[in-house]
Each structure stands twice: as structure tokens, then as C-alpha cells.
Amino acid sequence: MIITSNSNDIIKTVISLKQKKNRDNLSLFIVEGYKQVSEIPQNWKTKFIVSTEKYKEINKNGFIVSERLFDKISCTKTPQGILAVVEKKKYDIEKVLSDNNGIFVVCDNVQDPGNVGTIIRTAESYSCKGIFLSKTCADVYGDKVVRSSMGAVFNIPVFQECDVVSLIDLFKEKQIKICALSLDGDKVLSKFKIKNNIALIVGNEADGISKDVLNVVDNKIKIEMFGKTQSLNAAVACSLAIYEFSKSLNYDK
Amino acid sequence: MIITSNSNDIIKTVISLKQKKNRDNLSLFIVEGYKQVSEIPQNWKTKFIVSTEKYKEINKNGFIVSERLFDKISCTKTPQGILAVVEKKKYDIEKVLSDNNGIFVVCDNVQDPGNVGTIIRTAESYSCKGIFLSKTCADVYGDKVVRSSMGAVFNIPVFQECDVVSLIDLFKEKQIKICALSLDGDKVLSKFKIKNNIALIVGNEADGISKDVLNVVDNKIKIEMFGKTQSLNAAVACSLAIYEFSKSLNYDK
Numbered sequence: 001m002i003i004t005s006n007s008n009d010i011i012k013t014v015i016s017l018k019q020k021k022n023r024d025n026l027s028l029f030i031v032e033g034y035k036q037v038s039e040i041p042q043n044w045k046t047k048f049i050v051s052t053e054k055y056k057e058i059n060k061n062g063f064i065v066s067e068r069l070f071d072k073i074s075c076t077k078t079p080q081g082i083l084a085v086v087e088k089k090k091y092d093i094e095k096v097l098s099d100n101n102g103i104f105v106v107c108d109n110v111q112d113p114g115n116v117g118t119i120i121r122t123a124e125s126y127s128c129k130g131i132f133l134s135k136t137c138a139d140v141y142g143d144k145v146v147r148s149s150m151g152a153v154f155n156i157p158v159f160q161e162c163d164v165v166s167l168i169d170l171f172k173e174k175q176i177k178i179c180a181l182s183l184d185g186d187k188v189l190s191k192f193k194i195k196n197n198i199a200l201i202v203g204n205e206a207d208g209i210s211k212d213v214l215n216v217v218d219n220k221i222k223i224e225m226f227g228k229t230q231s232l233n234a235a236v237a238c239s240l241a242i243y244e245f246s247k248s249l250n251y252d253k
Numbered sequence: 254m255i256i257t258s259n260s261n262d263i264i265k266t267v268i269s270l271k272q273k274k275n276r277d278n279l280s281l282f283i284v285e286g287y288k289q290v291s292e293i294p295q296n297w298k299t300k301f302i303v304s305t306e307k308y309k310e311i312n313k314n315g316f317i318v319s320e321r322l323f324d325k326i327s328c329t330k331t332p333q334g335i336l337a338v339v340e341k342k343k344y345d346i347e348k349v350l351s352d353n354n355g356i357f358v359v360c361d362n363v364q365d366p367g368n369v370g371t372i373i374r375t376a377e378s379y380s381c382k383g384i385f386l387s388k389t390c391a392d393v394y395g396d397k398v399v400r401s402s403m404g405a406v407f408n409i410p411v412f413q414e415c416d417v418v419s420l421i422d423l424f425k426e427k428q429i430k431i432c433a434l435s436l437d438g439d440k441v442l443s444k445f446k447i448k449n450n451i452a453l454i455v456g457n458e459a460d461g462i463s464k465d466v467l468n469v470v471d472n473k474i475k476i477e478m479f480g481k482t483q484s485l486n487a488a489v490a491c492s493l494a495i496y497e498f499s500k501s502l503n504y505d506k
Contacts, residue, residue: 114367118486125478125485152482190500226499227377229405232492236375239489240496246479247443 002053003065006072010063014050014073014085020139023088029141032075032083039151045087052081075143088141091130091157097174101196102129103245104176108164108213109204110234113138117148118235119202124152126246129197131158132167164201164213171199178217180209181237183230185222189241192221194248202238255306256318259325263316267303267326267338273392276341282394285328285336292404298340305334328396341394344383344410350427354449355382356498357429361417361466362457363487366391370401371488372455377405379499382450384411385420417454417466424452431470433462434490436483438475442494445474447501455491 003011016022017030028047031037034055040046049055049062052070059082065073070081097104105123110116116138123131131140138145140158171178177194180201201217203209214220223237232240256264269275270283281300284290287308293299302308302315305323312335318326323334350357358376363369369391376384384393391398393411424431430447433454454470456462467473476485476493485493 118489121482121486122489124480125482127479148486150482150484150486152480155481190504225378226380226503227405228408229374229378229403231403232378233371233374233401233403233488235486236371236489236492239485240493243476243493243496250479251443 113144115235120149122239180217185220366397368488373402375492438473
């Protein structure tokens with residue numbers, strides 16, 4: 001049976017998941033596109049798949065909908081015709097922090113979903129140990145974050161709605177050094193070496209890291225620049241720091 | 254007089270500039286937002302400014318429109334109420350290539366406007382000498398590219414609609430080495446040093462650099478990664494390479 005009506009309960013659920021409050025309540029989110037759906041790891045639970053007839057061979061136990069209806073429920077401009085509804089995952093912060101050799105990435109009010117997704121993508125690429133998002137960051141389970149992470153969201157622990165100042169206390173308890181990227185940092189990224197672990201904080205696209213956070217970090221690092229542009233894109237700045245720290249950890253000792 | 258109708262000729266011009274063909278024909282483009290408009294350098298010619306009454310003090314010679322009309326003509330979701338229509342600029346490629354100490358960035362089919370803007374932003378931040386976009390790249394004068402470049406587009410020469418293979422011939426004539434970022438490159442970015450100038454090529458978000466281009470480059474460079482993610486975001490990859498090359502040029506000699 002091909003579903004054509006958006007009053008169908010399954011379709012209603014999918015549509016409701018476009019809103020964060022419903023993703024939070026149901027603890028579910030949407031993964032869209034053929035490549036993204038087919039690369040969901042086994043240790044994540046797919047509740048059901050919704051697709052057009054084009055994908056009926058790989059969607060034998062899910063729901064088939066008309067192309068017209070799929071276009072309506074899709075989060076993308078050019079829908080491929082397949083999406084999965086997946087259960088969110090809870091990670092154990094103590095376990096994640098117990099790994100004493102690596103990079104923890106903290107986003108303090110990074111609001112652009114593309115930036116958050118790109119930071120997750122880079123962080124996973126360099127085997128960072130976890131991502132911590134402040135309350136005001138874009139939702140990791142929003143469609144744009146999931147899409148721009150290119151599947152990385154499945155392979156690195158992400159903690160949401162963190163209070164960054166409390167988180168820093170926790171890092172300090174665990175002897176993890178805290179570094180903030182700041183335009184007026186007193187240390188320069190390319191000269192800065194790390195030994196075993198580090199928490200890297202990146203701030204808001206327009207305003208950087210909040211003052212109460214900057215006040216309690218161990219190091220403020222700037223990325224040297226030589227042009228007229230005042231700052232780098234937040235995801236680029238964070239990626240450069242992850243790359244440099246990863247080199248320190250992997251090659252310099 | 255406050256303009257309220259979108260049949261007004263000025264408003265029609267602004268609306269028409271949302272399409273590339275009209276930007277090409279009129280050789281004009283739109284810069285939107287207070288910060289962006291106020292930072293347009295003197296050596297770029299602003300044809301006129303359109304704003305709501307809020308900005309009438311700084312828009313004494315331009316056109317004032319109703320908020321409702323501005324919302325209609327705006328390219329953004331949360332319009333600030335000010336935009337400028339600016340003349341495009343033509344650069345002299347021979348002059349740009351004659352500078353023999355620096356990085357030239359070539360985008361081969363980079364389609365996402367945010368990526369193109371971010372690459373321009375990073376390139377200007379590291380004083381790259383010029384950006385070269387293939388025919389299939391996002392239009393540098395499109396609103397998203399201009400916006401995500403954060404003004405960098407005004408401070409670095411950008412060449413559009415380049416044939417990348419012919420461009421490589423030109424680089425070779427000028428003794429500029431050509432490096433392509435490629436997932437199966439045989440050299441590793443962090444170990445790769447440059448001496449005086451280099452052309453850096455970055456490819457399409459999904460497919461990388463086209464084969465006919467890869468066949469004629471001097472070096473294929475991969476960026477070492479340690480996670481499960483298959484690739485980095487195109488703008489991030491390009492930014493990492495610009496950062497490393499810039500370090501080579503500025504510190505290593």
C-alpha cells in the first residue's frame with residue numbers, strides 16, 4: 001500500500017520530528033538520503049524507514065509513500081526519496097572523559113547548523129573523544145546538523161545542552177587542560193603543543209566565546225591571520241585547531 | 254518618499270539581481286546587512302543603497318522602502334533592513350599571476366555557496382593571491398557566497414568561469430607548482446612544504462577534483478585523517494591546506 005496522505009500516523013510522526021521539542025519528547029530523529037540512511041551503523045536503532053517506490057527493494061519492512069508526499073515531508077530541496085527515523089543515543093560522560101589521551105571539543109553557542117555538523121565531521125575525522133554543545137547551540141539531531149556531519153554524528157559521542165562553565169570544572173577535576181579559541185588570545189595556534197589531552201572551546205559565529213567561559217579557561221589561543229578579514233568561519237577555526245592538536249598528539253612525541 | 258510597491262523600477266532591479274543571468278548582464282550584485290554594507294571598501298563602486306527608515310541617516314542618497322517591502326526583496330530570513338547594489342569588478346589575471354610568492358586557490362566544481370564563501374574568507378585571511386572558480390562553481394556574486402565570505406570577496410581577486418585545465422597550463426608557464434587535494438593523494442599535507450608559490454586545487458563536495466584536472470597536476474596531496482568519516486568538508490579541507498602552505502611560506506624559511 002502506498003501512503004499518499006499526510007494525515008497518516010507515520011507521516012504525522014515524521015513531520016513532527018522537524019521540531020526539536022518533538023525530537024526531544026520522542027527521542028527520535030530523521031536521517032535523510034540514500035547514502036546517509038545506508039551508512040547508519042548497526043549500533044544505532046532505526047525505528048522505521050519511509051521511502052518512495054524507487055527504494056522498495058531496500059525498504060521491505062518500512063513504509064512506501066508517493067513521490068508527492070515524500071517531497072512534502074522531506075527536509076531537503078531535492079529529495080532523493082528515502083529517510084529513516086532513528087532513536088537518539090545517550091552517552092556516559094564519565095566513560096567518555098576517562099579516556100585520557102585525546103581532544104574534547106566544546107561548542108559555546110555555535111548556532112549555525114552547518115557549522116555544528118561540520119565541526120562534528122572534522123572532530124570524528126581526527127578521532128576526538130567527544131563533542132559538548134552548550135544549550136544555545138544548534139540541535140545535533142536537527143536535519144541540517146545530521147546532514148552536514150556526513151554520518152560522523154553516529155561515530156562520536158555528542159552531549160547536548162551542556163552548561164559550559166560546569167563542564168570546565170569537570171574537565172579540571174579530570175586534569176584535562178582547557179583551551180579557548182579567541183581572536184585576542186595570547187598564544188598562537190601553530191606554536192602551541194599539547195601533551196595528552198585537551199578540551200578545545202569554540203564560540204559563537206559573531207561574538208566568540210562568552211566572557212564567563214573565557215574567564216575560567218587555561219589558555220586563550222589565537223589563529224594567526226595575514227589578511228583584512230577579521231575572523232575565520234567558526235567551523236574552519238575549530239577544524240584548524242583540531243588538526244594542529246591532532247598533529248601534536250600523533251607526530252610530535 | 255517611502256517606496257512600498259515592488260513594481261518600482263529600483264525594486265525591480267534589486268529583485269532581478271537574485272538571478273545570476275541578471276547579475277551578469279547588469280554587472281551588479283547585492284550586499285546585504287548593516288555590517289557588510291558599511292564595510293564595502295572605497296575602491297568598489299556602490300550604485301545605490303536600499304533601506305528601511307531605520308537606516309535613513311546613513312542612507313541619505315539612496316532609497317527608503319517600507320519594512321514589508323524590504324522583507325520581500327531581502328535574501329535573508331531575518332532582514333536587517335539595508336542592502337547595497339554594487340558594481341562587479343574585473344581583475345587582470347596576468348597582474349595577479351605575476352606576484353611570485355603566494356598561494357592561488359582553484360575551486361573545481363565547488364557547488365555549495367557557503368563553501369565557496371568560506372574558502373574566499375580563509376584565502377583572504379592568509380593573503381592568498383587570487384581565487385579561481387570553474388564554470389560549475391557557485392557564483393561569487395550570489396548572496397550566500399558574498400555573505401559567507403564576510404567581506405573577504407572585496408579584498409582578494411576572484412576569477413569566475415575558469416577552464417581549470419587551461420588555467421593549469423597558464424600556471425605551468427609561470428612556473429607555479431600545482432597541488433590537488435585528493436583523498437588518494439600520495440603526499441601528506443602536514444609533511445608537504447612549499448617554497449615560493451603554489452596553486453591549490455580543491456574539488457567538488459561529493460566527487461572531488463575532475464579526472465582531466467587530476468591528470469595534469471604536479472602533486473596530489475591527501476589530508477591525513479584518523480576516524481571513520483570518509484572525507485572533510487570541502488571548505489575545511491581547503492582551509493587546512495591554505496593554513497599549512499601559509500605556515501611554510503611565513504615561518505619555515
